[in-house]
Amino acid sequence: MRLGEYVAKRTRAPTRAVYRVVRASLHRRALRRSIELGRALPEPPLRIDLTPGFAVLEAEQLAGVPEAVREAQSLFAARGVDAPLTPRKNTYLQHIPIASALHLDSALLRLALDATLLYAATEYLGALPVLSSLFCMHSPNVALAVDRYNSQAFHLDHDDTKQLKVFVYASEVTRDSGPFHIIDAGRSRVLEARTRYHYRCPLGDETVQRLAGHPREIVGKAGTVIVADTSRCFHMGSRPGASARLTIGMQYLHPLAFELPSGWPKGELAHLARPGLGALINHVLGDARVH
Protein backbone atom coordinates (compact mmCIF):
# COMPACT_ATOMS: atom_id res chain seq x y z
CA MET A 1 0.00 0.00 0.00
CA ARG A 2 1.33 3.50 -0.90
CA LEU A 3 2.05 5.79 2.08
CA GLY A 4 -0.70 8.17 0.92
CA GLU A 5 -3.22 5.35 0.83
CA TYR A 6 -2.12 4.13 4.23
CA VAL A 7 -2.57 7.60 5.74
CA ALA A 8 -5.92 7.97 3.98
CA LYS A 9 -7.41 4.73 5.20
CA ARG A 10 -5.70 3.88 8.47
CA THR A 11 -5.03 7.11 10.36
CA ARG A 12 -7.11 9.72 12.19
CA ALA A 13 -7.59 13.46 11.59
CA PRO A 14 -4.42 14.81 13.34
CA THR A 15 -2.03 12.50 11.41
CA ARG A 16 -3.86 13.23 8.17
CA ALA A 17 -3.51 16.99 8.72
CA VAL A 18 0.26 16.70 9.32
CA TYR A 19 0.77 14.46 6.28
CA ARG A 20 -1.16 16.98 4.15
CA VAL A 21 1.29 19.77 5.09
CA VAL A 22 4.33 17.53 4.47
CA ARG A 23 3.03 16.48 1.05
CA ALA A 24 2.38 20.10 0.07
CA SER A 25 5.90 21.12 1.04
CA LEU A 26 7.50 18.17 -0.82
CA HIS A 27 5.67 19.13 -4.01
CA ARG A 28 5.77 22.94 -3.71
CA ARG A 29 6.56 23.62 -7.37
CA ALA A 30 3.75 21.48 -8.77
CA LEU A 31 1.38 22.93 -6.22
CA ARG A 32 2.33 26.51 -7.17
CA ARG A 33 1.45 25.67 -10.79
CA SER A 34 -1.97 24.28 -9.78
CA ILE A 35 -2.65 27.41 -7.73
CA GLU A 36 -1.61 29.69 -10.62
CA LEU A 37 -3.78 27.81 -13.11
CA GLY A 38 -6.71 28.06 -10.71
CA ARG A 39 -6.26 31.83 -10.50
CA ALA A 40 -6.76 32.03 -14.27
CA LEU A 41 -10.39 30.90 -13.93
CA PRO A 42 -12.77 33.82 -14.50
CA GLU A 43 -15.21 34.51 -11.66
CA PRO A 44 -18.57 32.98 -12.68
CA PRO A 45 -21.91 34.75 -12.16
CA LEU A 46 -22.90 32.13 -9.54
CA ARG A 47 -20.69 31.66 -6.48
CA ILE A 48 -21.55 28.49 -4.55
CA ASP A 49 -21.47 29.07 -0.79
CA LEU A 50 -19.73 26.06 0.74
CA THR A 51 -19.36 27.47 4.25
CA PRO A 52 -21.48 24.63 5.75
CA GLY A 53 -19.45 22.08 3.75
CA PHE A 54 -22.23 21.48 1.23
CA ALA A 55 -24.76 23.23 -1.00
CA VAL A 56 -27.88 22.17 -2.89
CA LEU A 57 -28.69 23.75 -6.27
CA GLU A 58 -31.66 23.59 -8.60
CA ALA A 59 -31.08 22.16 -12.08
CA GLU A 60 -31.65 25.63 -13.59
CA GLN A 61 -28.73 27.15 -11.68
CA LEU A 62 -26.08 25.30 -13.74
CA ALA A 63 -25.80 25.07 -17.52
CA GLY A 64 -26.26 21.64 -19.09
CA VAL A 65 -27.89 19.72 -16.24
CA PRO A 66 -30.89 18.34 -18.23
CA GLU A 67 -28.57 17.16 -21.04
CA ALA A 68 -26.28 15.40 -18.54
CA VAL A 69 -29.28 13.77 -16.84
CA ARG A 70 -30.56 12.49 -20.20
CA GLU A 71 -27.10 11.13 -21.07
CA ALA A 72 -26.85 9.32 -17.72
CA GLN A 73 -30.33 7.86 -18.19
CA SER A 74 -29.48 6.54 -21.65
CA LEU A 75 -26.10 5.11 -20.53
CA PHE A 76 -27.96 3.34 -17.76
CA ALA A 77 -30.67 2.05 -20.13
CA ALA A 78 -28.07 0.82 -22.63
CA ARG A 79 -26.18 -1.07 -19.95
CA GLY A 80 -28.69 -3.91 -19.65
CA VAL A 81 -29.68 -5.63 -16.45
CA ASP A 82 -26.93 -8.26 -16.52
CA ALA A 83 -24.03 -5.88 -17.06
CA PRO A 84 -21.08 -6.51 -14.73
CA LEU A 85 -20.71 -4.14 -11.79
CA THR A 86 -17.56 -2.28 -10.92
CA PRO A 87 -15.90 -3.71 -7.82
CA ARG A 88 -15.81 -0.25 -6.16
CA LYS A 89 -19.18 -0.38 -4.51
CA ASN A 90 -21.58 -2.99 -3.34
CA THR A 91 -24.89 -4.15 -4.72
CA TYR A 92 -26.78 -1.44 -2.80
CA LEU A 93 -24.79 1.24 -4.68
CA GLN A 94 -23.79 0.04 -8.11
CA HIS A 95 -21.15 2.09 -9.87
CA ILE A 96 -21.88 1.97 -13.58
CA PRO A 97 -18.59 2.11 -15.47
CA ILE A 98 -18.82 5.08 -17.87
CA ALA A 99 -15.28 6.53 -17.99
CA SER A 100 -14.50 4.65 -21.24
CA ALA A 101 -17.79 5.81 -22.85
CA LEU A 102 -17.01 9.49 -22.21
CA HIS A 103 -15.65 11.79 -24.87
CA LEU A 104 -14.96 15.49 -24.94
CA ASP A 105 -18.46 16.23 -26.26
CA SER A 106 -20.27 14.20 -23.60
CA ALA A 107 -22.90 16.21 -21.79
CA LEU A 108 -21.66 14.59 -18.56
CA LEU A 109 -18.12 15.78 -19.14
CA ARG A 110 -19.27 19.27 -20.18
CA LEU A 111 -21.16 19.55 -16.91
CA ALA A 112 -18.16 18.32 -14.90
CA LEU A 113 -15.98 20.98 -16.60
CA ASP A 114 -18.56 23.72 -16.03
CA ALA A 115 -16.87 26.98 -15.04
CA THR A 116 -19.10 27.47 -11.97
CA LEU A 117 -18.19 24.05 -10.56
CA LEU A 118 -14.50 24.41 -11.37
CA TYR A 119 -14.39 27.85 -9.75
CA ALA A 120 -16.15 26.55 -6.62
CA ALA A 121 -13.84 23.53 -6.36
CA THR A 122 -10.73 25.68 -6.88
CA GLU A 123 -11.81 28.24 -4.31
CA TYR A 124 -12.75 25.52 -1.81
CA LEU A 125 -9.69 23.27 -2.27
CA GLY A 126 -7.18 26.12 -2.68
CA ALA A 127 -5.79 24.91 -6.04
CA LEU A 128 -7.12 23.86 -9.44
CA PRO A 129 -8.57 20.37 -8.81
CA VAL A 130 -8.34 17.10 -10.68
CA LEU A 131 -11.64 15.60 -11.80
CA SER A 132 -10.58 12.25 -10.41
CA SER A 133 -13.74 10.37 -11.26
CA LEU A 134 -17.03 10.78 -13.15
CA PHE A 135 -19.56 8.02 -12.66
CA CYS A 136 -23.20 6.97 -12.50
CA MET A 137 -24.57 5.21 -9.46
CA HIS A 138 -27.65 3.07 -9.36
CA SER A 139 -29.21 2.46 -5.96
CA PRO A 140 -31.78 -0.35 -6.15
CA ASN A 141 -32.77 0.48 -2.54
CA VAL A 142 -33.95 -3.04 -1.84
CA ALA A 143 -31.85 -4.12 1.14
CA LEU A 144 -29.51 -2.97 3.87
CA ALA A 145 -26.04 -4.41 3.35
CA VAL A 146 -24.13 -5.83 6.25
CA ASP A 147 -20.47 -5.18 5.42
CA ARG A 148 -18.58 -2.75 7.59
CA TYR A 149 -17.60 -0.26 4.84
CA ASN A 150 -21.25 0.40 4.20
CA SER A 151 -22.07 3.87 2.83
CA GLN A 152 -25.69 3.27 3.84
CA ALA A 153 -24.44 4.31 7.30
CA PHE A 154 -22.90 7.70 8.21
CA HIS A 155 -19.25 7.91 7.24
CA LEU A 156 -16.55 10.26 5.93
CA ASP A 157 -14.66 9.63 2.68
CA HIS A 158 -10.99 8.99 3.23
CA ASP A 159 -9.48 10.25 -0.06
CA ASP A 160 -8.15 13.48 1.48
CA THR A 161 -8.74 15.98 4.31
CA LYS A 162 -11.22 17.79 2.03
CA GLN A 163 -12.72 17.13 -1.37
CA LEU A 164 -15.79 18.01 -3.39
CA LYS A 165 -18.24 15.50 -4.72
CA VAL A 166 -21.04 16.67 -6.95
CA PHE A 167 -24.11 14.45 -7.08
CA VAL A 168 -26.82 15.12 -9.63
CA TYR A 169 -30.02 13.18 -9.20
CA ALA A 170 -30.89 11.59 -12.56
CA SER A 171 -34.26 10.40 -11.28
CA GLU A 172 -36.72 12.04 -8.92
CA VAL A 173 -35.68 11.36 -5.32
CA THR A 174 -38.27 11.30 -2.55
CA ARG A 175 -37.96 10.13 1.06
CA ASP A 176 -38.71 6.68 -0.38
CA SER A 177 -35.85 6.44 -2.85
CA GLY A 178 -32.79 6.31 -0.60
CA PRO A 179 -32.06 10.08 -0.49
CA PHE A 180 -28.60 11.39 0.31
CA HIS A 181 -28.28 12.58 3.93
CA ILE A 182 -25.57 14.93 5.18
CA ILE A 183 -24.42 16.64 8.38
CA ASP A 184 -22.76 20.04 8.03
CA ALA A 185 -19.00 20.37 8.48
CA GLY A 186 -19.21 22.07 11.91
CA ARG A 187 -21.31 19.36 13.52
CA SER A 188 -19.37 16.65 11.67
CA ARG A 189 -16.16 17.92 13.20
CA VAL A 190 -17.57 17.54 16.70
CA LEU A 191 -18.92 14.09 15.83
CA GLU A 192 -15.56 13.00 14.43
CA ALA A 193 -13.70 14.13 17.55
CA ARG A 194 -16.20 12.75 20.06
CA THR A 195 -16.37 9.31 18.42
CA ARG A 196 -12.63 9.23 17.64
CA TYR A 197 -13.86 8.28 14.21
CA HIS A 198 -11.95 5.68 12.20
CA TYR A 199 -12.13 5.74 8.41
CA ARG A 200 -14.17 2.90 6.93
CA CYS A 201 -15.99 2.33 10.25
CA PRO A 202 -19.41 3.89 9.75
CA LEU A 203 -21.36 5.32 12.71
CA GLY A 204 -24.76 4.13 13.94
CA ASP A 205 -27.81 6.41 13.57
CA GLU A 206 -28.32 6.59 17.31
CA THR A 207 -24.76 7.91 17.91
CA VAL A 208 -25.16 10.45 15.13
CA GLN A 209 -28.52 11.62 16.42
CA ARG A 210 -27.25 11.95 19.99
CA LEU A 211 -24.06 13.82 19.18
CA ALA A 212 -24.96 15.78 16.05
CA GLY A 213 -28.77 15.97 15.80
CA HIS A 214 -30.77 15.64 12.59
CA PRO A 215 -29.01 15.33 9.25
CA ARG A 216 -30.24 17.21 6.17
CA GLU A 217 -32.18 14.80 3.97
CA ILE A 218 -31.90 15.87 0.34
CA VAL A 219 -34.90 15.09 -1.83
CA GLY A 220 -35.69 16.67 -5.18
CA LYS A 221 -36.59 16.23 -8.80
CA ALA A 222 -34.21 14.86 -11.43
CA GLY A 223 -31.54 17.52 -11.95
CA THR A 224 -31.15 18.46 -8.27
CA VAL A 225 -27.44 19.13 -7.68
CA ILE A 226 -25.63 18.45 -4.40
CA VAL A 227 -22.13 19.85 -3.98
CA ALA A 228 -20.59 18.33 -0.85
CA ASP A 229 -17.32 17.90 0.95
CA THR A 230 -17.72 14.21 1.74
CA SER A 231 -14.38 14.14 3.57
CA ARG A 232 -15.53 16.75 6.14
CA CYS A 233 -19.28 16.09 6.27
CA PHE A 234 -20.70 12.80 7.50
CA HIS A 235 -23.11 11.44 4.92
CA MET A 236 -24.98 8.33 3.81
CA GLY A 237 -27.67 7.25 1.33
CA SER A 238 -29.22 4.45 -0.72
CA ARG A 239 -31.16 2.90 2.13
CA PRO A 240 -34.07 0.63 1.26
CA GLY A 241 -37.22 2.33 -0.03
CA ALA A 242 -40.07 1.96 -2.48
CA SER A 243 -38.12 3.10 -5.56
CA ALA A 244 -34.63 3.03 -7.02
CA ARG A 245 -32.33 6.04 -7.51
CA LEU A 246 -30.01 7.00 -10.38
CA THR A 247 -27.32 9.55 -9.57
CA ILE A 248 -24.47 11.16 -11.50
CA GLY A 249 -21.32 11.51 -9.41
CA MET A 250 -18.27 13.71 -9.97
CA GLN A 251 -15.28 13.82 -7.69
CA TYR A 252 -12.92 16.79 -7.53
CA LEU A 253 -9.72 16.23 -5.58
CA HIS A 254 -6.84 18.53 -4.71
CA PRO A 255 -3.93 17.54 -7.00
CA LEU A 256 -1.98 16.37 -3.94
CA ALA A 257 -4.86 14.37 -2.42
CA PHE A 258 -3.73 11.27 -0.54
CA GLU A 259 -5.41 8.93 -2.96
CA LEU A 260 -3.77 10.42 -6.06
CA PRO A 261 -0.18 9.74 -7.18
CA SER A 262 2.12 12.73 -6.69
CA GLY A 263 3.06 12.81 -10.42
CA TRP A 264 0.90 12.89 -13.56
CA PRO A 265 -1.33 11.30 -14.83
CA LYS A 266 -3.87 11.32 -12.01
CA GLY A 267 -7.41 9.98 -11.81
CA GLU A 268 -9.71 8.04 -14.13
CA LEU A 269 -10.10 10.60 -16.93
CA ALA A 270 -6.48 11.42 -17.74
CA HIS A 271 -6.79 9.53 -21.04
CA LEU A 272 -9.05 12.36 -22.24
CA ALA A 273 -6.31 15.03 -21.98
CA ARG A 274 -5.39 16.32 -25.48
CA PRO A 275 -2.98 18.83 -26.98
CA GLY A 276 -4.98 21.95 -27.81
CA LEU A 277 -7.37 21.76 -24.85
CA GLY A 278 -5.11 24.05 -22.84
CA ALA A 279 -3.20 23.54 -19.62
CA LEU A 280 -6.14 24.29 -17.36
CA ILE A 281 -8.55 21.68 -18.80
CA ASN A 282 -5.82 19.05 -19.17
CA HIS A 283 -4.90 19.56 -15.51
CA VAL A 284 -8.54 19.04 -14.47
CA LEU A 285 -8.74 15.94 -16.67
CA GLY A 286 -5.69 14.59 -14.87
CA ASP A 287 -2.69 15.15 -17.09
CA ALA A 288 -1.07 18.57 -16.78
CA ARG A 289 1.90 17.41 -18.91
CA VAL A 290 -0.30 17.73 -22.00
CA HIS A 291 -1.08 21.19 -23.40
Ligand SMILES: O=C(O)CCC(=O)C(=O)O
Ligand atom coordinates in the same frame (compact mmCIF):
# COMPACT_ATOMS: atom_id res chain seq x y z
O1 LIG B 1 -26.00 8.48 -1.63
C1 LIG B 1 -25.36 7.49 -1.29
O2 LIG B 1 -25.71 6.36 -1.52
C2 LIG B 1 -24.05 7.71 -0.52
C3 LIG B 1 -22.92 7.87 -1.46
C4 LIG B 1 -21.62 8.01 -0.75
O3 LIG B 1 -21.50 7.81 0.41
C5 LIG B 1 -20.45 8.44 -1.52
O4 LIG B 1 -20.47 8.38 -2.77
O5 LIG B 1 -19.47 8.86 -0.88
